[in-house]
Amino acid sequence: MKQPTSHSQWHGTIALIAKPGGPQTGVGRYVQMLQHGLEAEGLRVSRVAPIAPPLPSMVYFALRRLGADVRTFLMNYPVWADYPSADVYHLTSQNLATLLLFRRPPGRVIVTVHDIIPYMLRNNPQLSTYRTFADRLFDWLAMRGLHRADHLVADSHYTKQTLIEHLGLAPERISVVHLGIDHERFQPRVVTEELRIHYGLPSGQRYLIYVGSEDPRKNLGTLLQALSIVRRQHPEVELIKVGRAHFMAERQRLVTLAEELGISTAIHWLDEVPEEDLPALYSLADLCVMPSLYEGFGFPVLEAMACGTPVVAANAASLPELVGDAGVLIDPTDVKGLADALGSVLDGALLREWVCLAGPKRAAMYTWERTVAETTALYQKELYERPATHVQAV
Structure with a gap:
């Protein structure tokens, strides 16, 4: 033939x-x-x-x-x-x-x-x-x-x-x-007051966003510990966690850990988010974090980059392959290293400008x-x- x-x-x-x-x-x-x-x-x-x-x-x-x-x-x-x-x-x-x-x-x-x-x-x-x-x-x-x-x-x-x-x-x-990814959907969006009110995300705060489950391999415990360190210098920083609790035991462990770290009120657990709202939430966030130990393919890092949101991701599994040099890669087992990377993006105007420009170009490849x-x-x-x-x- x-x-x-x-x-x-x-x-x-x-x-x-x-x-x-x-x-x-x-x-x-x-x-x-x-x-x-x-x-x-x-x-x-x-x-x-x-x-x-x-x-x-x-x-x-x-x-x-x-x-x-x-x-x-x-x-x-x-x-x-x-x-x-x-x-x-x-x-x-x-x-x-x-x-x-x-x-x-x-x-x-x-x-x-x-x-x-x-x-x-x-x-x-x-x-x-x-x-x-x-x-x-x-x-x-x-x-x-x-x-x-x-x-x-x-x-x-x-x-x-x-x-x-x-x-x-x-x-x-x-x-x-x-x-x-759907580039018609995932691009920078205007953040409306209605969106902030609907999800309880007032202006005046700075937000990290994580999209995904509480699967233990997602390494959210390390993220919460890093957040508690960042908030010592930046008490205005909070975390938006998007996604259903597919692992209820792990969700409860994380809730307990947040209470022990004193950051319970700084975490927004958004279980039900329509996909059409995701681009605006990425655009609202100061940066997207993905600290997974294992990841076959990480949609959120590409979606965030396409929306012009800086990305901090684990230097593990498939994530470096996707992010390349358009984000900040960290050792997912190093709590202080993750906290330092978050602080560097939040505080560093030049670094932030670079990843905001490089991210959409990188995401456009997919x-x-x-x-x-x-x-x-x-x-x-x-x-x-x-x-x-x-x-x-x-």
Whole structure:
């Protein structure tokens, strides 16, 4: 079969395998933007959600009575799906790779790996997020399933390296395709008084913003300790924490820590923030902080930079790859170092001016158009340059 000379001349059929739901999460946003972009390129796209295996309904009812919501669990780590006819089957998240062990699609299979951090931290009692034995077992099965894909797409070079080091996958079977951000949405915004009133963020204060969960790997304890140090010199500095509390035990630990540090009134826990309000909150903040120990891809640093907000981020995982020299990178285990970096950006006019100018230029490199173009090129390469099935034994 002759390969088209450009991706715009190829009109293949793609089945996107994805969990139900919208763009409220990073993965959901990726699926939505990828689907829209592929359709705009003229490809025929069908979106397929996993389904529960066809067991008698009484089995699911009995398991639910025992406290096991198996249907919901099997949406996250599926074992069954009905596949349409397609040229390429694209699993849009690594946890969906359990399908490849139980019900592999009939054609070429690509899997996007956002990160394998839960698996990497499975034996770390402080950072592991496994709640049950089933979490541990099915995530292990998903990692095994990745070996049965024809090709993998990693969000970052960091994620690709973790696949090589922790799963023993061959480098040539993994391509890096960075994600994008919506530059029409994420740009500097005028901060209205209505927004300040709605979120309880009065003028006259200076704000740090963190967007994300309380997953222990996000390292928010270090951020709170650094904030308490910064406030000794800058009592007007407060923290805006945006995002639902997906880890309630960790949220409570952080609330207790804030009380012990005497900074409880300086933290704004904003659990429910519509995405359309995020650009204005970034614009309101004096700087964005992301102190994560592990991060597969950090949307918030790019979103903040696109809004002209200075970024202080951990010199760890994928964050240096995204931030480059357009922000301030710190050792995420060094509380004083983080506090000093925050103070330097807050006080340093020249440093602040530099990162405010460099940030938008850096963020402009990350577009969904580029993500779609590179993904489409991978589809073609998989179909035309690697015609033989390539499944690595588990």
